[in-house]
Amino acid sequence: MTPTTPPASSTWSLIHSEREALADDLAGLTGEQWVTGSLCDGLTVREVLAHLTAGADLGFLRWMTGVLRCRFDFDRQVAMRLAEQLGATPTETLARFRQVAGSTTKPLPSTLAMLGETVVHAEDIRRPLGIGHDYPVATLTTLATYYQCSDLPVRSKKRVAGLRLTATDGPFAAGDGPQLSGTTLALVMAMAGRMAYCEELEGQGVALLCERHAAL
Structure with missing residues (x-):
């Protein structure tokens, strides 16, 4: 398959669709489900959702400021931004995610990288919870092509x-x-x-x- 770069507007549409689908899937979670371990080592599904919110609310300049503040400790930077978006309750965590579902803010230079963050972390959450999702093959193909080359x-x-x-x-x-x-x-x-x-x-x-x- 020859790699192609879709228009950014098209990629954002895929990202927004997947964010909205994830929010809908998580609307009925119990307290026990929210603290289920995700596929991200050491993080619960609620914490991964907060991480997604942080990524959708964090532009490059704020990201770089955080990196400098954390002295280039990227794990510390991720933990700091996650804590900012976690909220007091799972209901608040989900509400914050819904607020940024249509955002086009990104800390990463590539919009396709943001699509990857959205799909991969959504699956980090869904799989441990046993939640199935019918990802469009076209969306996954776009992401697979990007990952194979980046x-x-x-x-x-x-x-x-x-x-x-x-x-x-x-x-x-x-x-x-x-x-x-x-x-x-x-x-x-x-x-x-x-x-x-x-x-x-x-x-x-x-x-x-x-x-x-x-x-x-």
């Missing part, structure tokens, strides 16, 4: 270098080398470092991908 914001390009990636439910296909096949969502999440999805992939490239994840 290491921003995660080292996705490095993870799959020298592998042949083939989606079993859509048109995405890229790279050369040992085969790695599965649904487009599984490929996206594996490229983003979520090894829970490796069990959904097939081919000789799976073992190599897992080795690289351990190294990274």
Whole structure:
């Protein structure tokens, strides 16, 4: 597949749609569900949602100011911004996320990177909760194509270098080398470092991908 860059306006439309869908999915969560561990190590689903809110409310200048304040400790910066958006209750956490669902503010230079943050973190939340979501294949294909060629914001390009990636439910296909096949969502999440999805992939490239994840 030849990488193409969709218009930013089109990508923002995908981001807004996925944010709204996630908010709707979380509207009926119980208190116990809100403290469920996410696929992000050490974070609950509520905390990941607050992290998404922070990303949608944080422009580059504020992001860089935070980086300097935290002395280039990026984990500390993430924790600081997450705490700002968590709110006093899960209801407030969700309300804050809904308020920024249509935002086009971004700390990252790439709008496609923001799409990745939205989809990957939404799945970080949904999967542990057992919430299914029918992501449009076109959205996932756009993201898979981006991740296969970029290491921003995660080292996705490095993870799959020298592998042949083939989606079993859509048109995405890229790279050369040992085969790695599965649904487009599984490929996206594996490229983003979520090894829970490796069990959904097939081919000789799976073992190599897992080795690289351990190294990274």
